[in-house]
Amino acid sequence: MTDFLTLVVVGLGTYAMRAAFLVGKEAKPPALLERYLPHVAPAVLAAIAAPALVAPRGEISLTETLPALIAAAATWLVWGKTQQMAVALIAGLGLWWLILFGLSFVS
């Protein structure tokens, strides 16, 4: 029961953060933040993606980092050509598997 109630409180706190600037009488971001808001999306999304792209399985090394970065570059290229998220994701993942498969023979 304590476990469940703890999760409820975490959920309420998380909801409070999500709702912070959205549930007032008017939806209004703080004036202080105004200048920085256009940059939230690229900054946060890059901050989420980058560490996992250089260390997909938790370690930074030539054989881990390089294949992942090549796959990321391929994903970017395919997305630029097709604008299709799903297609680009499959292309990137597929290339990553190919490289790992090739490496498994070398090592």
Next chain:
Amino acid sequence: MTDLPRVRPVSDGVRDALTVVIAYIPFGLALGATLASLNVDPFVAWTSSPLIVAGASQLVSVQLLSEGAAPVIVVLTALVVNSRHLLYSASLAPYWRDWSRGTRAGGAYFLADPMYALAIARYEGKAEDSTARLRYYFAMSFATWAGWMILTGAGVLLGAVLPESLPLELAAPLTFLLLLLPTLKGRPAYVSAATAGIVAIIAAPLPLGLGLIAAAIVGMIAGAMTERMQAA
């Protein structure tokens, strides 16, 4: 810009959601399986999905509970891990301005990482009225939410029998890269993304996901500075 041809916010929303849910399959199943393997009642562990709707902090919370950490520690830790949601809230406020208060309160519940990324990409990329924005957001976020409930639930149930056939660790980061790409419009966006990415890699060893929020803040400042220099 009112009479835009072929704008289908609901079906677009569901389509975008499906793409993300498919990409989330490995992460959702693995998270569910991990939750079930810990020293917490599996069903209670799964309730973190509807209660918290944020994978990383669900894992952190249940992990800490299974280690017998004090509830107050669990709560504080999870909330620090989730602090980026404050930024999402502020970032979407201008686009939700015309919605009723109740609608905004409901929408806030669904505001997790992929929902934010898809919403901001749509809002910045398409000039739609606020009804279309609302339809897109709720169709997309409800479908993504439902997918997350199902995936984590399936992971809890199937945990032990999941095959370890294909490495899928790159699916989630590539998805976030794909959510990032549409936001890269103009030099300030590139600068803030590059700066945040580099800081996040350097700061990755920091506890509580603090590297993420530090990187986001530094990236935002770098983006704003670039914008200023361009304007000067």
